[in-house]
Amino acid sequence: MTENQPTIATTIADFITAITKALAAAQLQADEQARALAAQEGTEVIYRDVTLGFVPTMGALHNGHATLMRRAAEQNDVVVSSIFVNPLQFGPGEDYERYPRTLEADAALAGEAGVQVIFAPSVEEMYPDGDPLIRITSGELGTKFEGKTRPGHFDGVLTVVNKLFNIVRAGAGDHEVNAYFGQKDAQQFVLIQRMVHDFNHSVNLRPVAIVRDDDGLALSSRNEFLSPAEREAALVLSRTLALLRENSLNRGFEGIDLQSARERINATEGVRLDYLELVDPHTFGEPTEESERVLALAAIFVGSTRLIDNMDLR
Numbered sequence: 001m002t003e004n005q006p007t008i009a010t011t012i013a014d015f016i017t018a019i020t021k022a023l024a025a026a027q028l029q030a031d032e033q034a035r036a037l038a039a040q041e042g043t044e045v046i047y048r049d050v051t052l053g054f055v056p057t058m059g060a061l062h063n064g065h066a067t068l069m070r071r072a073a074e075q076n077d078v079v080v081s082s083i084f085v086n087p088l089q090f091g092p093g094e095d096y097e098r099y100p101r102t103l104e105a106d107a108a109l110a111g112e113a114g115v116q117v118i119f120a121p122s123v124e125e126m127y128p129d130g131d132p133l134i135r136i137t138s139g140e141l142g143t144k145f146e147g148k149t150r151p152g153h154f155d156g157v158l159t160v161v162n163k164l165f166n167i168v169r170a171g172a173g174d175h176e177v178n179a180y181f182g183q184k185d186a187q188q189f190v191l192i193q194r195m196v197h198d199f200n201h202s203v204n205l206r207p208v209a210i211v212r213d214d215d216g217l218a219l220s221s222r223n224e225f226l227s228p229a230e231r232e233a234a235l236v237l238s239r240t241l242a243l244l245r246e247n248s249l250n251r252g253f254e255g256i257d258l259q260s261a262r263e264r265i266n267a268t269e270g271v272r273l274d275y276l277e278l279v280d281p282h283t284f285g286e287p288t289e290e291s292e293r294v295l296a297l298a299a300i301f302v303g304s305t306r307l308i309d310n311m312d313l314r
């Protein structure tokens with residue numbers, strides 16, 4: 001056990017209690033510091049409310065997750081994270097069963113990154129009545145891109161994030177909650193933004209840029225499934241996106257040749273393109289010459305492993 005080992009809560013009740021306790025302790029400490037500072041400087045005490053950072057994950061943590069956690073730790077007094085492989089967001093024949101589950105290593109990594117409490121519930125704890133009757137639907141956007149290949153995926157994501165936000169909010173009381181999500185899942189981020197808006201969640205969303213390996217491959221828990229040859233082949237995804245970006249920066253919208261980018265990916269042995277499209281990341285609609293930002297969005301299969309990536313072209 002290292003000094004930074006986080007508390008692991010496996011029930012919703014324990015998680016709520018752990019959040020409340022951690023925030024109360026942090027508030028006490030912040031108040032003491034405020035008083036000490038005022039005494040030292042002979043000024044009035046200025047109290048501030050401590051805040052909570054929340055990082056939801058499915059575990060098998062890597063440096064991408066750790067980056068979200070470190071960001072949360074920089075910006076908040078208490079950081080909590082959930083590790084839950086959510087069955088609702090996996091379709092039949094997807095990798096739910098083989099998804100890596102590495103709680104011990106995850107706890108060590110999360111602790112190092114500044115996480116104080118981990119919520120690692122069982123499926124029964126989250127869905128005690130089996131498949132939940134009431135779910136969030138992700139609408140038309142939920143059927144495009146990722147949602148086209150993975151029907152129901154985003155409904156599953158939104159249903160669990162909705163639940164997690166309610167649980168975390170219950171522990172946080174009046175304290176501000178900031179939730180951290182990676183831009184790697186760009187479509188997920190937009191849908192969660194819409195849900196927060198439509199359902200009046202009192203949670204601030206904090207996007208974090210994609211974290212890549214030195215060779216450009218976007219970090220993913222699913223990279224663990226890749227053989228060395230597959231990993232090499234997978235590089236065509238980030239390299240093709242980077243090429244699109246370079247062409248776009250040099251020659252504008254005209255420079256973006258999606259068709260040859262698609263062909264380049266499909267010409268790579270062992271790689272099959274699922275989709276490569278351009279979107280305006282604010283709306284996820286078609287970008288225009290006037291769009292402030294244009295995002296190239298792609299998914300590939302490398303053997304039986306599905307990988308996603310995206311890149312800003314402007």
Ligand code: AMP
Nearest residue numbers: 057058059064181182184185210211219
């Ligand atoms: P997951 O465990 O795959 O559900 O991811 C949990 C969170 O980490 C999500 O908000 C992801 O977008 C984020 N994330 C995963 N991989 C990366 C990465 N390479 N860079 C930035 N964020 C990431």
